[in-house]
Amino acid sequence: MNSINFIFLLTIFGFACAVKVNYEGYKLYKISPKDESEVGILAKLQEARIGEFWEDGIRVDRDSKVMVSPQKHEEFVQFLKTENIEASLLLDDVQRTIDKQRNPENINVSSxxxxxxxxxxxxxxxxxxxxxxxxxxxxxxxxxxxxxxxxxxxxxxxxxxxxxxxxxxxxxxxxxxxxxxxxxxxxxxxxxxxxxxxxxxxxxxxxxxxxxxxxxxxxxxxxxxxxxxxYTFTDNRMWRKNRSPENVKTCAEGVDDDMSHGVDLNRNFDVQWMVIGASNDSCTNTYAGPGxxxxxxxxxxxxxxxxxxxxxxxxxxxxxxxxxxxxxxxxxxxxxxxxxxxxxxxxxxxxxxxxxxxxxxxxxxxxxxxxxxxxxxxxxxxxxxxxxxxxxxxxxxxxxxxxxxxxxxxxxxxxxxxxxxxxxxxxxxxxxxxxxxxxx
Ligand SMILES: [Zn+2]
CATH class of the missing domain: 3.40.630.10 (Zn peptidases)
Incomplete structure (x- = not known):
């Protein structure tokens, strides 16, 4: 490869790395499992990473918010249909709501x-x-x-x-x-x-x-x-954890490995550490850290x-x-x-x-x-x-x-x-x- 091509590739690669996560076309659904069997089905959905759950726990009669990418949308709809689970659409385009949050219209109270x-x-x-x-x-x-x-x-x-x-x-x-x-x-x-x-x-x-x-x-x-x-301003509005690179690994096929960055700081304190409601998998949002x-x-x-x-x-x-x-x-x-x-x-x-x-x-x-x-x-x-x-x-x-x-x-x-x-x-x-x- 000659050096011009190399620089060209580097530039492209550099841009690719710097690209901000865009949630255009992502939809947000609300699902409220009626019984433990539906909770289990939703857990499967989460595990398969067909949708991203905004909350950390899935419980009977509690709403779970699930964000679904355009690429996974059909699979998501099919999954719900097969499992006979009801979902209601909350946001049609998550990015539009993100943009509105940063640039609100018509705020007349000035403080x-x-x-x-x-x-x-x-x-x-x-x-x-x-x-x-x-x-x-x-x-x-x-x-x-x-x-x-x-x-x-x-x-x-x-x-x-x-x-x-x-x-x-x-x-x-x-x-x-x-x-x-x-x-x-x-x-x-x-x-x-x-x-x-x-x-x-x-x-x-x-x-x-x-x-x-x-x-x-x-x-x-x-x-x-x-x-x-x-990071929520520069790269990914939905980032929750810190940005520790210590436990980076490959998460799953088709899933951005960036997810394995970071530790959930609200699981990292030395009180009943890793006992419940926390994960030892750095690819999750509730990763408690190595210790x-x-x-x-x-x-x-x-x-x-x-x-x-x-x-x-x-x-x-x-x-x-x-x-x-x-x-x-x-x-x-x-x-x-x-x-x-x-x-x-x-x-x-x-x-x-x-x-x-x-x-x-x-x-x-x-x-x-x-x-x-x-x-x-x-x-x-x-x-x-x-x-x-x-x-x-x-x-x-x-x-x-x-x-x-x-x-x-x-x-x-x-x-x-x-x-x-x-x-x-x-x-x-x-x-x-x-x-x-x-x-x-
Ligand atoms: Zn919180």
Whole structure:
């Protein structure tokens, strides 16, 4: 091969590698298995990779969202017909919805603070620049902080919000609240909601929000999986895991091997690691990694929380995910008979119920509350479970934000502000109850 041809081929190959995953013509279906035999049939469908399941577990009477490529569509339809399974079409063209999410039309409510706004979704650089700006504008209150680096060497950056007392002093042993955003990178509403909370803590004049903002030293990290998040902008909108290349292998014929990149960070924590609801196959979205804490992102979070535990009293650890509108109470691997294993389960449950009532008040958005095993599926190795297990933080929740699956990860940008407002209502109520029950 002469060198010109070689360069030509290289160029083509280079382009091929850089091509962004396009979901044009992909359809999204909803299937609700009626009994265990239908669950088994859907598991077969998943195993055969005829469609990509958006959720990790398949359960009776729970909707499963299945995304199907144009190439696999006929096979999919045939499979359902043969097995006599009903499915309803949710999205006719997934790419069209992705495009709309990035470029929303007709948003008339304008809300911004400094360089950031909540009328569209923003990339990592925009967020990090805004965090720096906040520090400049609130030098007595805000401090940016880097908890560690990702697999690809990006900073995991957040901010500390700590209001001084009237004498201008800060409590050296404060009450602490920590917010973790976007451990799963495709769950963009998590970044939007967590940044909204930051904005409200710094600018709101509502006395209840002021109380919440000023009673704690807040440690807030809107994006703890920066590599995955960047990847959802540059390459694949549907990316969930981190971007570890350590366990890359051939997944299956006709399946993009890129899938074997990455570890599901919410299965990688050292709590009942790989016991349930996690996979040891790197080609899956719930791959728990080669060992617990194999990933720098999960180690960074754990190390950070352990250091916080040394300097103050952590009252809240809240992990923000999407979607399905849930408040999950630890532990995710146990059934209700064993709920007592988290010592104050009854209080956590009660507080979450009140919180979900408060969320519903504004727009009627219904959240369900409970153990993951009861309201979703059992799982283990998650960050909020680990925080409860390791440090017995009194209130540790995982929130699955909007919606119930109509748009799922592709929640339109015009729902950012409503989602944020109702979530804040929930946090205020959570704090009232926590205080009333004597936790601080
Ligand atoms: Zn998630």
């Amino acid at each position: 911004s603070y400094l360089s950031y706004d909540w009328t569209s979704y923003h990339d990592l650089d925009t967020l990090y620049k805004w965090l720096d700006e906040l520090e400049e504008h609130h030098p007595d209150v805000v401090q940016t902080v880097v908890m560690g680096q990702s697999v690809e060497g990006r900073d995991i950056k957040g901010i500390i919000i700590h209001y001084p007392n009237e004498m201008g002093e800060k409590n050296p042993n404060p009450l602490i609240g920590m917010l973790e955003g976007t451990l799963h990178s495709r769950e963009w509403i998590s970044v939007a909601t967590v940044t909204w909370i930051i904005k409200e803590f710094l600018t709101s004049e509502d006395p209840e929000i002021r109380h919440l903002a000023e009673s704690f030293e807040w440690h807030i990290f809107p994006i703890v999986n920066p590599d995955g998040y960047v 617990s804490f194999s990933e720098p992102e999960s180690r960074a979070i754990a190390g950070y929380v352990q250091r916080l535990d040394q300097i103050g009293r952590i009252i809240y650890y809240l992990a923000f995910h999407s979607y399905t509108q849930l408040i999950l109470v630890p532990y995710s691997h146990v059934n209700i008979e064993d709920a007592w294993q988290s010592r104050n389960y009854a209080d956590m449950y009660e507080i979450a119920i009140k919180s979900s009532d408060a969320i519903a008040k504004r727009y009627g958005t219904q959240y369900r509350v409970g153990l993951s095993a009861n309201v979703m599926y059992p799982m283990s190795g998650g960050s909020f479970d680990w925080v409860k297990y390791e440090l017995n933080v009194p209130i540790s929740y995982l929130l699955e934000l909007r919606d119930l699956g109509e748009y799922g990860f592709l929640l339109p940008a015009d729902q950012i502000i409503p989602t944020s407002l109702e979530t804040m209502d929930g946090l205020i109520e959570m704090d009232k109850m926590t205080k009333a029950l004597g936790y601080y």
